[in-house]
Amino acid sequence: MKKPLLAIALLYAVFSVTAPTTVLAKDISLLNVSYDPTRELYQDFNAAFSKYWLAKTGDKVTIKTSHGGSGKQARAIIDGLDADVATLALAYDVDQLQEKGKLIPKDWQKRLGHNSSPYTSTIVLLVRKGNPKNIKDWDDLVKPGISVITPNPKTSGGARWNYLAAWAFAQKKFGNDEAKTKEFVGKLLKNVPVLDTGARGSTTTFVERGIGDVLLAWENEAFLAQKELGIGKFEIVVPSLSILAEPPVTVVDKFAKKHGNEAVAKAYLEYLYSEEGQEIAAKNYYRPTSQSVAKKYESQFPKSNLVKIDEEFGGWQKAQKIHFSDGGTFDQIYQK
Amino acid sequence: MSNSSSSQYSNYQNKVSHSRATSEPAWIRWVLIITTLLFLSLFLFVPLVAVFTEALRKGFDTYITALTDPDALSAIKLTLIAAAIAVPLNLVFGVAAAWAIAKFEFKGKSILITLIDLPFAVSPVIAGLIYVLIFGLQGWFGSYLSDHDFKVIFAIPGIVLATIFVTFPFIARELIPLMQAQGKDEEEAGLVLGASGWQILWRITLPNIKWGLLYGVILTNARAMGEFGAVSVVSGHIRGLTNTMPLHVEILYNEYNYSAAFAVASLLALLALVTLVLKSFVEWKVARNASNNEHNS
Structure with a gap:
């Protein structure tokens, strides 16, 4: 009975000596809680900001x-x-920090430029090499026998953008006929074999596990999969219409204040808007909002026809309520 | 219904008495053995080999780099801390509970047994959510804890609590049948001869159960280090701070860092192998002790 305990104690002692425990007085520790596909972006950006x-x-x-x-x-x-700081996928999730948590002020989105979204992205279709199922646009996703991979809109921000992009396309196609739009999105969801909880889970399902004919993905995630995971294994299809995704950032005032990190947290987010921050975003396949950097990386991003959430859906609060809250269109369609 | 099943039962009994398992024809025995081996190699051995080949695919240097990465080290450290707190606490609790249940009669005993089994019955995710509901900022004690600057969930205490919860029953469940089988004759003899409660515990009860106890500790430790679900809910997934080894494996895998993910996974697999060896050794010891006792009596 004594031996395993002793062994654990010894192991623990060894690791506590070898693991670096540098807690110096002037060290600041900042916590950035972010959404799924930003891992690589913030890895680069954190080093630059430090x-x-x-x-x-x-x-x-x-x-x-x-x-x-x-x-x-x-x-x-x-x-x-x-x-x-919170750097999430969409404004509604940040709104929740205000509504449910009282952690940030109501006007949070006005505190930084471009609706507090330092970078933007859009939703594209990622298909396997040679596009064997000949997928060109949203129309092709509702055909029988096509397997579509997208995460769960209840938990994933990317999935909500995916859903709204498909919705916007259908709405335009059927001339704002809601019943037909619903039917279209319903058919699309019928082709989804598995709903992962986050965008990264879906990418892994599609890329690594080889499930599905098409992945509805963040543009940055699609580029990453195409350029760094399976070179030449995937192709990006830009649909005729998609949505401008604006992932917002905010200081979480209550916690930052408590940690005495208000100034550095604010500077951290502002640095995202700087020349260097924008360059890092562009290199990680996020669309920069700065004009000059956007121009420099113009050729990297395909030209697409993008609708805006505020114009097409009346903002995130409304979109969330109509489509993703309990009993919203997603529930109505998915439970059929 | 009951008639037919009882006649089936007697049929079955007839069959059993006619042909005992040891007198089955050789080919049946071989088919059974080969099926078992195939099944085991397919579901246990192949994945185990896969973990180690994937881990070492990019060479030994990458393997070492993956394990000495600061985030990996902190994950290993946190896992060891959680186990080092959870195992001794559950050891004390397990012995106390088993002692009370096996050696004494009291009201509500069956309720106590049910409560001890609760962590087996509850899904680990629910176990994690319970702590979020109690200690989360919106939970019962949330604002009190926040005002006093004490973090439970999304910090080490929460991870330790979740680990204790899921490993709660192992030692008690291991000891209760053992202690019940041993009876309380020896303790009563000690009492009659004038031993104090502590003397009875240290000189009679603990020596009698030591191998069962060790077995329970090994199982508890293995589960404590490998727990994913409950810990995942209360962790907050902050790298280098609140990630345990299983969570770190998931993160690395999701970052397409497969060799590193499998390197950390191989450490967990090694732990499983060590656990198995220890477990076999303890079982062998127990069997030997039992046969010795039979000889003596």
Whole structure:
């Protein structure tokens, strides 16, 4: 009975010596709670910001990150995951921090430029090499026998953008006929064999497990899969109409204040808008909002016809209520 | 209905008495053995080999780099901390509970047994959510904890709590049948000869159950280090801070960092192998002790 305990104690002692435990007085620790596909982006950006902040103030800042489905992450922050900044997939999830958690002021979205979205993206279709099922547009996804991969809109921000993009397409196609639009999206969902909780889970399902003919994906996630995971194995199909996805960022005032991190958290988000921050975003396949950087990377992003959430759906609050709340169109369609 | 089943039962009994398992024809025995081996190799051995080949695919250097990465080290450290707290606590609790249940009669005993089994019956996800509901910012004690700057969930205490919860029954469940089988004659003899409660515990009860106890500790430790579901809910997934080894494996896998994911997974697999070896050793010891006792009596 004594031996395993002793062994555990010994192992623990060894690891506590070898694991770096550098807790110096001037160290700042910042927690960024983000959504699923931003892992690579923030890995690069955190390193750049640490360097910038060290040069500017002499303080060493270590940024910790947590990633997951956007809705799930918002829920965790409301439950007390004490993020200094939240960088989520869509405005509704950030609104929840205000409504359910009282963690941020009501006018949070006006605090930073471009509706607090330093980078944007859109939804594209990722297909296997040579496009064997000949998928060109949203129309092709409702055909029988096509297997579509998308995450669950209840937990994933990307999935909600996917859903709305399909909805916007159908609405236009059927001249705002709601019944026909619903039927179209319903047919599309019937072709989905598995709903993962986050965008990254869906990408893994499609890329690694080889399930599905087409992945509805963030543009950045599709580029990543195409250029870094399976070179030449996938092709991006730009649909005739898609949605402009604006993933917003905010300081979580209540927690940042508690940690004494207000200034550095604000600077962290502002740095996303800087030349370097925008370059990093573009290199990670997010569309930059800065004109000059956008121009520089113009050729990287396909030209697409993008509708805006505010114009097409009357903003996220309304879209969420109509489509994704309990009993919304998603529930009506999916439970059929 | 009851008639037919009882006649089936007597048929079955007839068959059993006619042909005992040991007198089955050789080919049946071989078919059974080969099926079992095939099944085991397909579902246990092949995945195990796969974990290690994937882990070492990019060479030993990558393997070591993956394990000495600061985030990996912190995950290993957190896993060890959680186990180092959960195992001793459950050891004390398990012995106390088993002692009370096996050696004493009291009201509500069956309720106590049911409660001890609860973590087996409850899904680990629910176990995690219970703690979120109690200690989360919107939960019962949320604002109190927040005002006093004490973090439970999305921090180490929550992970330890969740680990304790899921490993709660292992030791008690291991000891109760053993202690019941041993009876309380020896303890009563000790009492009659004037031993105090502590003396009875240390000199009679604990030596009698030590191998069963060790077995329980091994199982508890294995589960504590491998737990995913409950810990995942309360962790918050902050790298280098609140990630345990199983969570770290998932993160690495989701980052397309397969060799690193499998490197950490191979550590967990190694732990499983060590557990199995220890477990076999303890079982062998127990069997030997039992046969010795039979000889003596």
